[in-house]
Amino acid sequence: MTSSTLRFPRPLRPGDRIGVTSPSAGVSGDAAARIDFCVAWLRERGYDVEVGECMDGTGLTSAPAPQRAAELTRMLADPALACVVPPWGGETAIDLVDLLDWDALGEAEPTWLVGFSDLSTVMLPITTRLGWATVHGDNLADTPYAVPDGLLHWLDLVGGDGPFVQRDSGLVTDWWRFEEDPRATTWKSVGEGRWEVLGGGRVDVTGRLVGGCIETIAPLAGTPYGDVRAWAATLDEPTVVYLEACEDHAVDICRHLHGMRLAGWFEHAAAVLVGRTSAPDHPDLTQREAVVDALGRLDLPIVLDLEIGHVPPHLPLVNGALARVVVDGETREITQHLR
Template structure:
């Protein structure tokens, strides 16, 4: 059984951490706006850790300081939840500094996406439910543009149910206006009609435990002690999404082939992908061909349900996906349904 944190309530204390990029130091107004959303819209008390706002050069040279903030947040009995300020590219350097057993024994809501994948997947692999969802600066700061997304955040973290079916958003946006401009604070790029969730293959319902994150970040973890062993992958619902850096088609093919060689496709029960930010329609079609060709032709999983264009990752709005929780994938909808509450 996974170790589950307790649900939040009005007045709960949330610590904001910077495990990767020193975003609050670089773009303080975007950060402060996100903090105001947590306070004003959700009724949370927000506290900063010692190094949340420290400059980037200091944080990059001292990953142990970032690890210290994470450890301190988990050890502090007055803190109920922890949310990353933003992603970055080197949070993997923080993992050796975590007091992993102490953290697992004191489960708390931990949420972020992108480079926070390192923390979320490592702790989920070790047995604690974690949450792939918006960060303070990317997603929460802009969430007022998507009222349903704000309600979804409340549903997932404050009022989780024993069963929850995700709903696709009719619109989405990619990225944000220039954060160096005051006029961009809390703003989103132009909304577009959201592509439908697309079933590439699979017919019957599949059930398994959610696990996944950012494709590029998970590549950094493979082969390390922070990555799950072969036996871990049985009956997992694996979800993946790519960054705004736009992974090349050649690289994507290599990554998919690597998962197949590791016998991940052989063991998982379903495969989910977020929206492909920045890709043209032609590039998205080629992405789909690569995925199906690799999974089906090269590794023989023509029965594996695969769904594309789902509402998580580097576009808004963002679904919140709890790693370590049982979920059902139904290609006929298509639908994704949590089969248990992620929180106590």
């Protein structure tokens, strides 16, 4: 695969159909009211929304793995659907990656797949095996939240032609609990944050974006579903790898990152972007020190504390997009081209 064979789905427009399915965790209790609100929110903006069968939230996953894989395959291969988004992540989406019908998907036109957290486990091979662009952004439960200045909504990215410029918002926020307000549309402000270059200096790099949630994609490294080294070797440009930690403490994150390094994830990288995290430190190792221990030897620029992942607000990134990242003085921005 070369950069010219990367496949970007057509822009999503009001009137198009969006599929909702749970490749990992389903919906129950107070969360159901939130998801109902989010579906209604999309419909009010003119989108046709199809809610799938794999949505049950009474267990670890929404349905048995073969059923989840079949529904996701069907939605992604259905030309009537322009986009698929899960309610949220979960724990074990890895159990379905080898059950997807990769031959059927390979013959289909690309469909937008949007989400983060455990959905990274699925989006990564969709991009590296099929060449489809996928969006690391909000899940459905986050979609109604208003976007802070500097950032873009994922609907803006999948609905336009670009280029798309986003800048450091300077904000650290949090979700409203579903039992507090299932109809929340404004992030809960909890602090301030800024992108930072590890070791100081400036960064100005361009490359193809690839990445996701460390805890869910690290187990794919070295497998046919996470062979970023082989994928990157086929591209005409270097990669820009972005990573974020959900909840594992620093020692586990350190191990994960070393494993990804040993699997060649960074061999063709121009830079690494690291999302801010609330994951715990180890008494003898902080989350930042975990990044330095595993990736500091790469001699690559590392940009820390971006708004990606499990500490909102969310800066959506398109796997496969050609991105320029600039951190220089007061300039902190990323520009994505969908080509």
